[in-house]
Amino acid sequence: MxxxxxxxxxxxxxxxxxxxxxxxxxxxxxxxxxxxxxxxxxxxxxxxxxxxxxxxxxxxxxxxxxxxxxxxxxxxxxxxxxxxxxxxxxxxxxxxxxxxxxxxxxxxxxxxxxxxxxxxxxxxxYLRQEGLVAQRSVKTMADLRGKRIGVPFSSSSHVILLDMLDKAGLDPKKDVKLVNMDGTDMVQPFRSGQIDAATVWQPSFAELRKLPGAHVLGYDTDTSFFKQYGFAxxxxxxxxxxxxxxxxxxxxxxxxxxxxxxxxxxxxxxxxxxxxxxxxxxxxxxxxxxxxxxxxxxxxxxxxxxxxxxxxxxxxxxxxxxxxxxxxxxxxxxxxxxxxxxxxxxxx
Structure with missing residues (x-):
């Protein structure tokens, strides 16, 4: 902890x-x-x-x-x-x-x-204040298979990621490697390629998106939870x-x-x-x-x-x-x- x-x-x-x-x-x-x-x-x-x-x-x-x-x-x-x-x-x-x-x-x-x-x-x-950011080489959710994803465990971003993986048919325990890290610690591992993607909230979400090649694979508004209830x-x-x-x-x-x-x-x-x-x-x-x-x-x-x-x-x-x-x-x-x-x- x-x-x-x-x-x-x-x-x-x-x-x-x-x-x-x-x-x-x-x-x-x-x-x-x-x-x-x-x-x-x-x-x-x-x-x-x-x-x-x-x-x-x-x-x-x-x-x-x-x-x-x-x-x-x-x-x-x-x-x-x-x-x-x-x-x-x-x-x-x-x-x-x-x-x-x-x-x-x-x-x-x-x-x-x-x-x-x-x-x-x-x-x-709040809308679009959290999401999944990926490296240039990860163009779709399917491309996450076998990749390392940074996320603060047991957080709202963790739940968002699990929802997105479920929708994509990816098993979080078998198909990807989840790496527990604070949002403030994600920028350098992302920049160096130690992680292939990350899910986090603002302001770290915005900082990741500014990195070369980074792009958003999904926002909090793309989750099944949001589509059912209208919030993240x-x-x-x-x-x-x-x-x-x-x-x-x-x-x-x-x-x-x-x-x-x-x-x-x-x-x-x-x-x-x-x-x-x-x-x-x-x-x-x-x-x-x-x-x-x-x-x-x-x-x-x-x-x-x-x-x-x-x-x-x-x-x-x-x-x-x-x-x-x-x-x-x-x-x-x-x-x-x-x-x-x-x-x-x-x-x-």
Whole structure:
């Protein structure tokens, strides 16, 4: 498992990473440590949001920088993590109260039996932000047979790759060689020919496409999952610590309300948000604006219906969990509806 090192600087430039193998082991350790004391002060201490520079965290960045949390009377710290697994482990241990994460990492914890968190929503739909990039010699999916493909294991990109291989009739265990690597580590192996293709998200996806001879074999929008549900495998979800929602319901509602004020501000005029976001992402203004153009934001009023336990989104997460179980990324697939809680949208 990669390091669970985290960076508390609000304006860090860490990439979005979705590796979640070994979460259960780390989680068990952190829960033991959390039980030894030193927890947050209920009702008075700062609230911690767990994020990174991935686009799913943009509303939280805006809510911090534009003062929406402060105006709501809640003190929120933005803490960046280098992996989704580290972020979710921090939620489970009580060090993070509120976070966005790719669904794959959340499903992995659910499958391990962890119920320390709840799903409260999904803030975005993004298009063509992940995909499979290949060398010039790999012209079609069929040409991948016998080739080496870099991908962060147990991530949304891993699921996208498995879906594409399934559609092409390629067995991921027999017909290709999958190489586990972080997105930030892919450029040099691709350039030197150590890997023949790679599947990853932005900004590494864009960096690979700039290399000589590189071309896209498929986007997240080419997956069977997208064609069925209208969004990419491993969509972003919003999670809160279960004890936070149950023991501090008013504060939890204020946090959710201020977060979605940030989202609405971003949605109303993405261009004005660029200088706010680049302080975190370190992207060039034009590149930042291009990323924003491919995102559809889902507001507070969308959440209760969107997260209905018998609704299409939750059903899609059940199907995603089943796919992960089929490929042995997790054990038994969890029933996602058991983790849904939209109480933060009532009574506020």
């Amino acid at each position: 990669p390091s669970s090192k985290e960076y508390a600087m609000r304006r860090s430039a860490l990439p979005r990473v979705g590796l979640v193998r070994g979460v259960a082991v780390v989680l068990g350790l952190t829960l033991v440590l959390a039980g030894c004391g030193g927890g947050k002060d209920a009702e008075t201490g700062p609230i911690t949001y767990g994020g990174s520079t991935w686009l799913g965290h943009y509303p939280a960045m805006v809510a911090v920088e534009q003062g929406f949390f402060e105006k709501a009377g809640v003190d929120v710290d933005f803490k960046s993590f280098d992996t989704s697994s580290a972020r979710m482990t921090a939620v489970a241990s009580g060090d993070v109260d509120f976070a966005s994460t790719g669904a794959v990492s959340a499903l992995s914890l659910m499958a391990s039996g962890d119920d320390s968190f709840v799903l409260i929503g999904s803030q975005d739909k 495998p491993g969509p972003d979800v919003l999670v809160m610590r279960k004890e936070f929602v149950e023991d501090q319901p008013e504060r939890a509602r204020k946090v959710a309300d201020a977060y979605f004020q940030g989202l609405d501000w971003l949605k109303a005029d993405a261009k004005r948000a660029v200088p706010v976001l680049t302080g975190y992402t370190k992207l060039e203004a034009k590149e930042q604006q291009d990323y924003l153009a491919d995102v559809t934001w889902l507001g507070k009023d969308d959440q209760v219906k969107f997260m209905a336990a018998d609704g299409e989104f939750v059903k899609s997460l059940d199907d995603l969990a089943a796919l992960m179980a089929r490929h042995k990324l997790i054990g038994q697939a969890p029933k996602v509806g058991d983790w849904v809680n939209t109480d933060v949208y009532s009574g506020g």
